[in-house]
Amino acid sequence: VQDRCGCVLMMLCDGVCVQAQKLLRERLCHQKLPDQPVGLDSQYKHLLELLRRTAVHGESNSVLIVGPRGSGKTMLLGCVLRELMSLKEAQKNVLLVELNGLLQTDDKIALKEITRQLHLENVVGDKVFGSFAENLAFLLEALKKGDKSSSRPVLFVLDEFDLFAHHKNQTLLYNLLDVSQSAQTPVAVLGLTCRLDVLELLEKRVKSRFSHRQIHLFSSLSFAQYLDVVRAQLSLPPDFPDPKFSDEWNHSVTKLCEDKTVEEILRRNFNGSKDFRSLHSLLFLAVSRVSVSHSTLREADLIEAWRLISVDSKANVLHGLSILELCLIIAMKHLNDTYDGEPFNFQMVHNEFKKFIQRKSHSIHKFEKPVVMKAFEHLLQLELVRPVDSGVCKVQREYQLMRLMLEHGQVMEALQRYPQCPTDVKQWALSAFG
Amino acid sequence: MKIHICLTGIKTIILDCNNISQYSVFLINSALMNRRDIMSAVNPDQYSYPSVFIYGHRATGKSHVVLSIMKDLELPHASVDCVECVSSGLLFHQVLSAFFGPDAAALLPRCPSLSDFVRLYKQMSSNSPATQTRYIILDRAERMRDMDFSLLPALLRLQELVNDNVTVILLSEIVWEKFRPNTGCFEPLLFHFPDYSKGKSLVQILSWDHHPSYTPELYASYINILLGVFFSVCRDLRELRHLAVLNFSKFCEPLEKGEAKESDIHKLWKNIEPHLQRAMQTVYLREVSSVQWEQQQMDEKEATTLRVLSAHAHIELPYYSKFLLIAAYLASFNPARTDRRFFLKSHGKIRKTNFLKKHEKTSNHLLGPKPFPLDRLMAIFYSVVDSRVAPTASVFSQISSLVTLQLLSQVGHDDQLDSPKYKCSVSLDFILAISRCVCVCVRLLDLLALSLVIQSQVVRQERSLFTAVSNLHLL
Numbered sequence: 001v002q003d004r005c006g007c008v009l010m011m012l013c014d015g016v017c018v019q020a021q022k023l024l025r026e027r028l029c030h031q032k033l034p035d036q037p038v039g040l041d042s043q044y045k046h047l048l049e050l051l052r053r054t055a056v057h058g059e060s061n062s063v064l065i066v067g068p069r070g071s072g073k074t075m076l077l078g079c080v081l082r083e084l085m086s087l088k089e090a091q092k093n094v095l096l097v098e099l100n101g102l103l104q105t106d107d108k109i110a111l112k113e114i115t116r117q118l119h120l121e122n123v124v125g126d127k128v129f130g131s132f133a134e135n136l137a138f139l140l141e142a143l144k145k146g147d148k149s150s151s152r153p154v155l156f157v158l159d160e161f162d163l164f165a166h167h168k169n170q171t172l173l174y175n176l177l178d179v180s181q182s183a184q185t186p187v188a189v190l191g192l193t194c195r196l197d198v199l200e201l202l203e204k205r206v207k208s209r210f211s212h213r214q215i216h217l218f219s220s221l222s223f224a225q226y227l228d229v230v231r232a233q234l235s236l237p238p239d240f241p242d243p244k245f246s247d248e249w250n251h252s253v254t255k256l257c258e259d260k261t262v263e264e265i266l267r268r269n270f271n272g273s274k275d276f277r278s279l280h281s282l283l284f285l286a287v288s289r290v291s292v293s294h295s296t297l298r299e300a301d302l303i304e305a306w307r308l309i310s311v312d313s314k315a316n317v318l319h320g321l322s323i324l325e326l327c328l329i330i331a332m333k334h335l336n337d338t339y340d341g342e343p344f345n346f347q348m349v350h351n352e353f354k355k356f357i358q359r360k361s362h363s364i365h366k367f368e369k370p371v372v373m374k375a376f377e378h379l380l381q382l383e384l385v386r387p388v389d390s391g392v393c394k395v396q397r398e399y400q401l402m403r404l405m406l407e408h409g410q411v412m413e414a415l416q417r418y419p420q421c422p423t424d425v426k427q428w429a430l431s432a433f434g
Numbered sequence: 435m436k437i438h439i440c441l442t443g444i445k446t447i448i449l450d451c452n453n454i455s456q457y458s459v460f461l462i463n464s465a466l467m468n469r470r471d472i473m474s475a476v477n478p479d480q481y482s483y484p485s486v487f488i489y490g491h492r493a494t495g496k497s498h499v500v501l502s503i504m505k506d507l508e509l510p511h512a513s514v515d516c517v518e519c520v521s522s523g524l525l526f527h528q529v530l531s532a533f534f535g536p537d538a539a540a541l542l543p544r545c546p547s548l549s550d551f552v553r554l555y556k557q558m559s560s561n562s563p564a565t566q567t568r569y570i571i572l573d574r575a576e577r578m579r580d581m582d583f584s585l586l587p588a589l590l591r592l593q594e595l596v597n598d599n600v601t602v603i604l605l606s607e608i609v610w611e612k613f614r615p616n617t618g619c620f621e622p623l624l625f626h627f628p629d630y631s632k633g634k635s636l637v638q639i640l641s642w643d644h645h646p647s648y649t650p651e652l653y654a655s656y657i658n659i660l661l662g663v664f665f666s667v668c669r670d671l672r673e674l675r676h677l678a679v680l681n682f683s684k685f686c687e688p689l690e691k692g693e694a695k696e697s698d699i700h701k702l703w704k705n706i707e708p709h710l711q712r713a714m715q716t717v718y719l720r721e722v723s724s725v726q727w728e729q730q731q732m733d734e735k736e737a738t739t740l741r742v743l744s745a746h747a748h749i750e751l752p753y754y755s756k757f758l759l760i761a762a763y764l765a766s767f768n769p770a771r772t773d774r775r776f777f778l779k780s781h782g783k784i785r786k787t788n789f790l791k792k793h794e795k796t797s798n799h800l801l802g803p804k805p806f807p808l809d810r811l812m813a814i815f816y817s818v819v820d821s822r823v824a825p826t827a828s829v830f831s832q833i834s835s836l837v838t839l840q841l842l843s844q845v846g847h848d849d850q851l852d853s854p855k856y857k858c859s860v861s862l863d864f865i866l867a868i869s870r871c872v873c874v875c876v877r878l879l880d881l882l883a884l885s886l887v888i889q890s891q892v893v894r895q896e897r898s899l900f901t902a903v904s905n906l907h908l909l
Contacts, residue, residue: 022480030481031594069618074594100595102588103549113549126553162617163584194617281623284483313489313609313626320491320629323666347800364666370719371667383608394843396859399802419631 016242017295020249021287023240027233028284033078038229040076043215047080050213054153054188055090060180062189062210064161066196067217070277073192076217077157095154101163107172108132110164115139118154140175143185153186161191165201173202177209219274226270231257233283234297252296262299265306282309314406317382318414323425324367324375326418327353329384330429332404333411343388343401346376350398356428363422373398482567483623484593485602487575487610490627493671496605497573499627504569511569516577522585526551529570534558548588552595559598568600575604579613587619594620632665639671640678648686652696656685659703663710668718677713680724684709684731749839754823755832756868759858761815762842763865766803766858770810777817799862805845805855808833 026032037044043065053059065073084090097117104110112128115135120142122129130138143154156176158164164173180187191198199207221229234253240246256262269282285305290297321329331352335344350372357366379385380402388401395401415421415429488496504511512532519525523546530551531539538558543550570592572578578586588595589602602622606613610624630636637657644653660678668674685706688694694701716722722730751759768776811833816823823829836842837856845855 025481029483069620102584103547103552103595105547105549105582105584109547109549126557277621281483281621285623308624311626313611313624316626316628317489317491317609320494320669322669345800345802347802351800367667368715370721371714374719375667381607383612394845395802398861 016245017290019241020236020245021290023236024234024287025284028280028287031075031280033075033082037072037076037079038232039219039221039225040072040217043076043217044080046215047076048083051080051084051155051188052087052090054155054186055084055094056087058153058186060184060187061213062177062180062191063213063215064191064193064198064210065215065217066193066198068275069194070273070275071217071219072276073194073217074159077190077192081155093152095152096157097154098157099159099164101158101160105163107167110167110172111135111139114156118142136171136175140179143179143187144182145185151185153188155188155190158189158191161193162195162198162201164191165198170203170206174206174209177206180211181209221274223267223270226274227257227263227266229276230266230279230283233279234287249296256297256299256302259299262302265302268310269306278309282306285309312410312413314384314410315414315417317384318406318410319417319419321379322375323364323422324372325379326415326421327356327364327425327428328372328376328379329404329406329411330415330425331356332385333406333408333429336404337408341403343403345401346373346398349376360428361424363424480567481599482601484600485590485604485620485622486625487604487606487613487622488625488627489606489609491629491669492607494627494629496627497571500571500603500605504571509569510564510566511571513571513573515573516581517574519577519581521545522548522581525572525585530554530558533568534562548582548584552588555596555598559596564599566599568598570600570602571605572602573605575606576608576613578604583615586613587615590622591620629669630671632661636661636665636669636671636674640674643675643678645682648689649696653682655699655702656682656706659685659706660710663707663714664718667714673718676724677710677718680717680727681706681710681713683728751868752832754819754829755836757819758811758815758829758832758836759841759860760865760869761811761818762806762836762856762858763860763862764818765806765811765814767799769804770806773810773814777814803857803859805857807853807855809853811856 027034047063047065050061050063054061065077067073081096084094095118097114099110099113104113111132112135115128115138116123116126118139120138122135122138128135145151164170167173176187176189179185180189195201199210199212202210231253234256235250236246238246257266269278272278282302282305285308286297286301289301289304318326318329328349331349332344334352335348350369353372357364376385380387384405385402386405388403412429415426488500490496501513503509504513510533512529514525514528516525519528523542523544526542526546526548527539530542538554541554570589572589578589592602593600604622610622630639637654640657640661641650641654644650657678660674660681664674664677685702688698688702688705689696694705713727717724717727764776812825833842833856837844841858841860842856843859845857
């Protein structure tokens with residue numbers, strides 16, 4: 001009986017673990033919309049009010065939401081739209097057109113997409129008929145015929161707004177903002193961008209039609225609020241099917257957040273960037289280590305996750321180089337030190353290497369020049385060394401000027417970690433001026 | 435033997451080892467953390483992170499591990515090599531046909547844009563929704579940086595754009611910092627595949643290729659000898675395997691002839707080591723193809739010099755072309771002011787001091803050849819050649835054939851007809867080889883030696899210079 005009870009408990013634990021993982025994963029990597037955005041109340045109210053005025057009262061507006069990557073622009077817009085669509089009048093009337101600067105890289109493609117999403121008459125199934133000029137004329141006519149009282153408001157959402165400013169003549173932006181300024185169909189133009197200087201990218205005629213309304217999303221969280229956010233992100237909600245498990249889990253999470261090492265890690269992450277995206281990737285790596293065998297989050301998980309995130313990738317690459325390639329890098333470092341970072345070519349590096357071989361080395365024997373050239377080309381392929389003028393050059397390969405893409409500190413640290421590094425190589429690296 | 439793999443600890447999947455190759459067993463079984471990490475981060479039944487970036491050196495098992503995970507767990511995946519995708523349309527076509535069948539891929543218009551791809555993907559996935567996470571694996575992802583600028587950022591957030599459970603896995607040799615676009619993008623999870631250690635892993639993997647008619651211990655000692663020669667130069671598993679396979683028959687020669695037993699490691703080493711050194715200069719550098727190398731081994735009883743592919747070793751030039759080339763080398767690497775001293779019978783002294791102080795940094799030999807006008811070349815040529823030569827068209831046409839052979843290169847525009855400028859593109863070794871063939875008088879050797887003196891500004895190189903001069907005289 002005990003055995004069967006044990007099995008049943010295991011099964012229950014199994015199922016509950018699955019659900020907990022699913023919930024946390026949805027929150028951390030699927031970016032499910034939260035119920036209420038954290039720390040963005042004033043911006044939320046502002047945006048909601050603006051959109052309500054367009055949707056319900058028929059006022060035309062344009063606004064830009066500006067904030068660094070991962071600060072929650074799309075999330076904020078998603079929450080606002082979700083609330084807007086819950087209003088009865090908005091739900092019936094509002095038309096939504098979503099464009100993305102990464103996908104619609106050209107005004108032609110963008111126009112076809114708008115026509116498709118609005119289901120205008122020149123769309124059959126999926127195909128849009130007509131040339132660019134015809135489509136544009138048709139769209140503008142459709143938008144101009146309306147007025148405040150009788151036509152449906154249209155919301156244009158332009159993600160990666162700064163990429164639209166790179167299109168030819170900024171035709172699309174000009175026309176959309178023009179419609180939003182004149183007394184025609186009520187139109188709201190919402191731009192989301194990560195560039196703070198986005199207004200400088202707009203042409204004068206486009207900028208003058210823009211309402212210069214910007215909503216900035218700069219995170220103003222303090223570290224204590226940040227810790228609260230971490231706790232909230234990791235905790236299971238009260239409506240979780242197994243209350244016992246969720247209590248235990250939440251309790252362990254609270255204890256974890258009070259631990260010193262964990263706080264140190266979170267503080268370092270906070271000092272690096274305050275946005276939630278980097279936090280999510282850290283928590284995700286920690287949460288994915290939770291398994292049936294250890295079903296609570298431990299500090300070792302977070303430490304390991306932090307180590308994975310903060311490792312220097314170039315140091316990892318240097319670890320796998322052969323001795324000859326490492327010697328070439330040390331020779332380049334010496335050249336950089338002697339000549340203050342001026343570009344060098346393969347002949348100079350080979351010269352330095354030969355000087356080392358002749359005078360100081362016991363363990364490395366003399367390699368032929370073509371073999372050294374092959375090692376140098378491997379470093380070129382790994383992009384640890386880069387040619388100064390990256391175009392096609394008429395100079396011979398040995399004389400083409402290059403730069404080293406590593407810093408003094410990185411090279412020295414890599415030497416410390418290098419497996420079975422010969423002592424004469426290390427001595428050479430540490431000596432000044434070769 | 436069964437391996438238990440914990441996928442996020444929720445399910446333990448038991449893989450039957452008979453289906454997997456030994457290599458992947460080794461990798462999955464190894465205690466390296468990253469492979470466990472990858473398997474825990476990609477979860478087929480739940481949401482997984484939108485994009486993952488895996489980096490590591492060549493032949494560390496990146497594609498092999500990811501593809502074998504996909505195949506063994508039978509996950510829906512599309513594997514694309516970015517080198518094959520010269521246009522982004524090819525990438526879209528491959529992804530759509532892998533997930534939704536070739537009919538879906540046929541719906542793509544000609545020259546599809548990213549917008550068409552996303553729209554079609556959304557349509558297809560709403561018709562057949564995903565029960566499991568779909569994976570797109572992009573091998574050699576560094577090529578994607580040269581395609582459309584919006585392709586990489588869009589693929590990194592594909593999950594959000596198409597609203598479907600899809601993960602993009604990028605595999606590359608180059609670190610993530612070189613990929614990041616200027617205005618930033620969605621940051622993927624980074625995983626590193628470490629390189630193999632010499633003792634434990636590399637010897638073990640290379641020993642799997644052992645020949646059935648010899649013992650594994652013999653092969654292991656052979657591998658150790660091979661690594662002793664090549665490990666300090668190259669750590670690429672593929673190259674080492676290739677070299678091991680090519681040279682094993684030569685290694686076993688004494689055993690077949692009966693000259694040595696399997697335990698006489700020292701004798702076998704003495705036999706194979708010079709052979710491996712020669713391999714480093716030819717097969718390793720691809721100067722000789724592997725077929726030619728094996729041919730050489732079979733008919734090599736006397737030590738003949740290998741015919742290498744490199745043109746420089748066996749190029750045949752006409753008599754005056756050789757002198758022209760030597761004159762071009764002297765013109766490129768000697769500064770013009772020293773011409774008077776070298777080539778005139780009576781000359782004055784050169785003031786070396788200012789010259790030395792100003793150009794202390796580097797010598798011409800390090801900076802590369804300088805361009806010279808045609809007149810200077812002809813002047814040096816006339817003083818170097820040992821007989822009287824008339825300036826006929828045949829001499830001048832030899833200059834243009836040297837340019838065609840890329841031994842000289844023309845500097846400046848083609849339409850500069852009155853005074854064309856040239857540069858010498860060959861190295862000192864080649865010039866010395868040529869001057870050996872020509873009956874060269876001692877004066878020429880002195881000219882070359884003196885050019886080395888003037889160019890090497892640093893005083894302490896004089897001692898090495900004397901040895902260089904004496905070496906030249908011994909030629």
